[in-house]
Amino acid sequence: MTYSEFIRKTSNELTNIYCESEANSISKMLAQDLFKADNTSLIIQNSIILDPDIKEKYWNYISLLKRGVPVQYVLGYSFFYGYRFNIENGVLIPRQETEELVDWIIKDHKKEESLSILEVGTGSGIIAIILAMELLKPKIMGIDISEKAIEVTNSNIQKFKLKNISVEKQDLFDFKSNIMFDIIVSNPPYVREFEKRLMESLVLEHEPHQALFVNDDNPLVYYEAILKLAQINLCSGGVGYFEINESLGNELESMITNLGFKMDALRRDINNKPRMIRFYK
Numbered sequence: 325m326t327y328s329e330f331i332r333k334t335s336n337e338l339t340n341i342y343c344e345s346e347a348n349s350i351s352k353m354l355a356q357d358l359f360k361a362d363n364t365s366l367i368i369q370n371s372i373i374l375d376p377d378i379k380e381k382y383w384n385y386i387s388l389l390k391r392g393v394p395v396q397y398v399l400g401y402s403f404f405y406g407y408r409f410n411i412e413n414g415v416l417i418p419r420q421e422t423e424e425l426v427d428w429i430i431k432d433h434k435k436e437e438s439l440s441i442l443e444v445g446t447g448s449g450i451i452a453i454i455l456a457m458e459l460l461k462p463k464i465m466g467i468d469i470s471e472k473a474i475e476v477t478n479s480n481i482q483k484f485k486l487k488n489i490s491v492e493k494q495d496l497f498d499f500k501s502n503i504m505f506d507i508i509v510s511n512p513p514y515v516r517e518f519e520k521r522l523m524e525s526l527v528l529e530h531e532p533h534q535a536l537f538v539n540d541d542n543p544l545v546y547y548e549a550i551l552k553l554a555q556i557n558l559c560s561g562g563v564g565y566f567e568i569n570e571s572l573g574n575e576l577e578s579m580i581t582n583l584g585f586k587m588d589a590l591r592r593d594i595n596n597k598p599r600m601i602r603f604y605k
């Protein structure tokens with residue numbers, strides 16, 4: 325079969341749950357995964373062969389995708405900031421807006437050496453690990469309440485063979501450490517319960533609610549706890565970065581100021597939504 329026949333056949337299998345363009349891009353991801361080659365090399369091959377092993381894997385993928393399982397959980401990985409991360413059911417799938425947050429931090433600090441950095445709520449470890457790889461000899465600590473997050477982050481730390489990063493199971497509301505951090509970063513849960521109705525079922529049915537949702541009446545609960553932690557464990561002159569709910573920027577700015585920090589910048593993402601905050605102590 326030719327590559328384009330494979331893509332057509334696979335897209336057809338998926339059109340009940342995905343629109344055409346999504347079905348097409350998922351089919352390409354499957355092709356790259358199954359044939360261990362990029363799309364360009366697959367196109368120039370005259371034919372691709374589905375041997376029995378690949379066939380079994382293929383139908384397994386298709387049946388999971390038809391049940392609505394996100395492709396990143398089906399394949400067990402996702403790309404973030406140009407790197408391939410292990411991703412499993414139980415941790416959030418990386419989002420593009422988070423890439424923008426990471427990029428901001430790297431641009432701000434790429435010339436500084438040996439920074440001590442805390443990430444609160446590491447999930448799969450994407451933020452902490454990119455910072456560990458892109459900054460100059462930083463020392464990074466990640467915390468998360470979820471065992472699964474710790475496990476997936478550790479698998480990614482091993483995958484990239486990193487020595488300058490550790491991850492611990494810790495409750496943010498009971499955080500204890502005698503380390504003083506130069507930078508604290510977090511992408512905590514910030515989607516309000518009432519916003520669930522605006523979300524895709526793919527997210528609602530498969531991604532961890534613990535990493536996404538907050539009560540409608542106290543949506544900044546995690547930010548407040550992180551700021552209180554920063555009152556103790558962030559160096560004076562240290563900097564904090566948050567990914568935020570686009571509707572809660574102003575409220576969060578007031579909270580940052582009221583808790584004694586200097587609000588610095590509210591940044592918009594590529595879709596022009598206010599999505600990231602930087603503050604100083």
Ligand code: GLN
Binds near residue numbers: 419421513536
């Ligand atoms: N941006 C994510 C979403 O819309 C939410 C991430 C979070 O709650 N921290 O699904």
